[in-house]
Amino acid sequence: MDAEVVIYHNPDCGTSRNTLGLIRNAGIEPVVIEYLKTPPAREKLASLIASAGLAPRDALRRKGTIYEGLADEDPVFGDDALLDAMMKHLILINRPFVETPLGVRLCRPSEVVLDILPRPQLGAFAKEDGERVVDEHGARVADRER
Numbered sequence: 001m002d003a004e005v006v007i008y009h010n011p012d013c014g015t016s017r018n019t020l021g022l023i024r025n026a027g028i029e030p031v032v033i034e035y036l037k038t039p040p041a042r043e044k045l046a047s048l049i050a051s052a053g054l055a056p057r058d059a060l061r062r063k064g065t066i067y068e069g070l071a072d073e074d075p076v077f078g079d080d081a082l083l084d085a086m087m088k089h090l091i092l093i094n095r096p097f098v099e100t101p102l103g104v105r106l107c108r109p110s111e112v113v114l115d116i117l118p119r120p121q122l123g124a125f126a127k128e129d130g131e132r133v134v135d136e137h138g139a140r141v142a143d144r145e146r
Contacts, residue, residue, distance in 0.1 A: 005030040005117070008040065008048070008097040016096040018110035018127045023098070025134065026119040030098075036090050046083055048097045051104035056082040059106060061094040114140055 005023060007030045010016045023030050033040070040048065049059045056079045077085070086092045096107050102116040111133045114121070121138035132141045 004101075006033060006099040007031070008033050008035040008093075008095060008099075010034065010036060010095045013095055014128050015108055015110050018133075019096045019098060019107040019113050021127075022110060022113050022121070022125055022133065023117065025121050025123065025125045026117045027122050028117065028119055035093060035095065039087065039090050039093075042083060042087050045086060045093065048099065048104055049106075051099075052097065052106050054106060055079060056086070059094050059097075060086065061092050111140070 005028050007016075007020055007023060009020060009032050011034065020030070020032065039045075046056070049056055052059070057077075060082055094106055094108065096110075098105055098107050098113050098116065100116045101118055105112050105116050107113045110127065114134075121134045121140075123134070123138055124132070124136045125134040126132045135141055
């Protein structure tokens with residue numbers, strides 16, 4: 001049995017759906033946490049962000065949110081304030097975060113997940129928009145081929 005793989009998922013997000021597809025393409029059925037319905041505790045969110053090598057500002061979803069641009073321009077928004085804002089307005093948490101025995105990543109773009117999956121891809125995979133990410137042999141498609 002594989003060690004646990006967890007995805008903090010938003011089914012309305014194409015990047016999140018593609019990431020989940022890549023995990024399943026490795027033959028792994030992850031624990032799927034729809035973080036908008038079941039948010040992580042503040043400490044868990046802070047741990048995910050730090051384990052991914054990010055600061056809270058790096059994990060903040062800006063596009064189309066109430067804080068678009070504000071956090072970049074206003075230094076009053078320190079790490080604690082940004083974490084508080086993410087917990088109050090869950091849509092501000094960028095996604096998807098994936099946690100595996102090999103590490104934690106914010107999987108943007110979705111193929112970042114390939115760096116931390118404990119098993120190889122089983123076959124070809126293309127994103128919802130048709131972009132090939134993995135070839136028929138389970139190998140990552142080189143950037144220049146995409």
